[in-house]
Amino acid sequence: MxxxxxxxxxxxxxxxxxxxxxxxxxxxxxxxxxxxxxxxxxxxxxxxxxxxxxxxxxxxxxxxxxxxxxxxxxxxxxxxxxxxxxxxxxxxxxxxxxxxxxxxxxxAEVRIPRQDRGGVAVVGPLRVDLNQRQVEVGGRKVPLTYKEFELLRVLIERPGHVVSRAEIMHKVWGYTPESDTRTLGVHMVSLRRKLALPSLIETVRGVGYRITSEFAAG
Incomplete structure (x- = not known):
């Protein structure tokens, strides 16, 4: 075969x-x-x-x-x-x-520049300067905590792809918990509230999160 x-x-x-x-x-x-x-x-x-x-x-x-x-x-x-x-x-x-x-x-690669292409990711009205750690939505500056920014970075570097909870925990918090991902959930709620873009980050039940195809396609 x-x-x-x-x-x-x-x-x-x-x-x-x-x-x-x-x-x-x-x-x-x-x-x-x-x-x-x-x-x-x-x-x-x-x-x-x-x-x-x-x-x-x-x-x-x-x-x-x-x-x-x-x-x-x-x-x-x-x-x-x-x-x-x-x-x-x-x-x-x-x-x-x-x-x-x-x-x-x-x-997706064209729409989401990596750090070696200037370090700025633009997804719809969202602009993320990965080097300066600055986030704007429609020209409005959005102050994020260190963990919130790292959480957004992990997702925005792979638009349209599901990133598992375990991978997010490992990359942002440096460990993978056996079962409790409440910390991730709390930070995700806060990040979504600050960005005020309800359809940007999709929850894939039982797996993880992703930047939705609507935004990943530009």
Whole structure:
């Protein structure tokens, strides 16, 4: 199956590197522009692989699987996948799906400059100077605490992608709690109140938060 899909995508013009196990995907995902992921793998299942990749990387992920129930599709997307394609799927449709995900990822990179591109991120009416640690909404300066700013930074650097609660806690607070994320919830409420942009930050229940696609697309 891996060889057949690889051959089809190569014929469609993609450079393909294959991994036959979840461990192989985890070892090599940083080399990829997009990850095409099956749910049924011989070691870890694809959902576990997706969750682990998403906790450390914003690389686009597409599930390409025979598992076709609504529950499977919803779970895959909630864990951070960018698309879920059910097999069988024609070569050209699959290629088009890959191209669409890559296109959205490139738009996000253009819309959200990194620090080496001036350090200023502009998302709709929100302007964040990552170097000066200044935030404005529609020209209005918004004073944030240190933790609130770091929380916003983690989300704004990966627009449109779900950032897990565990990753946020690790990056902002320096640890990952066993279960209690009340601290994160309190800071999120305060951040949303100060920004006064109700649809900017979306809660993905049971997973984490993300800058909504409306704002991620500019």
């Amino acid at each position: 891996v060889r057949a899909v690889s051959k089809d995508l190569q014929e469609a013009g993609f450079d393909v590197q294959a991994a036959a196990t979840g461990a192989g995907a985890l070892a090599r995902h940083r080399e990829a522009d997009v990850v095409l992921l099956e749910v049924s793998l011989p070691d870890l299942d694809g959902f576990q692989v997706c969750q682990r990749i998403r906790s450390r990387s914003s690389v686009p992920i597409i599930f390409h699987s025979v598992k076709a129930t609504e529950r499977d599709r919803v779970l895959g997307l909630k864990l951070g996948a960018d698309d879920y394609v059910v097999k069988p799927c024609g070569t050209w449709e699959l290629a088009a799906r890959v191209e669409a995900v890559l296109r959205r990822a490139r738009v």
